[in-house]
Amino acid sequence: MTRHERVGREIQVAFDLLRHLIAHPEDLEDIPSGSYVDVVAPDHAPQPVPEGKPLVLFESTRVFRRVRSAV
Numbered sequence: 001m002t003r004h005e006r007v008g009r010e011i012q013v014a015f016d017l018l019r020h021l022i023a024h025p026e027d028l029e030d031i032p033s034g035s036y037v038d039v040v041a042p043d044h045a046p047q048p049v050p051e052g053k054p055l056v057l058f059e060s061t062r063v064f065r066r067v068r069s070a071v
Contacts, residue, residue: 013039017058027066031056040067 001009017039021028031037035054057067 020058030066 017037032054035056037056037058039058
C-alpha cells in the first residue's frame with residue numbers, strides 16, 4: 001500500500017467514525033474530554049497513548065464497536 005493509499009484509507013476511517021458517532025450519540029457522550037481516540041483493526045495493536053490521557057478504542061470492522069471505556 002502506498003503512502004497516498006494509506007492516508008486516503010485513514011481519512012475514510014475517520015469519516016466512518018464520525019458517521020458512527022452521529023448515529024450513536026451515546027458512544028460520544030461516554031468519551032471524556034481530552035481523551036485519545038484510536039480506531040484499530042481486529043489484528044492491529046493500538047499506538048502508544050500520550051501519558052496521562054484517557055484511552056478510548058473503537059474496533060474497525062464493517063460496523064464500529066466500542067472495545068474499551070475510558071477510565
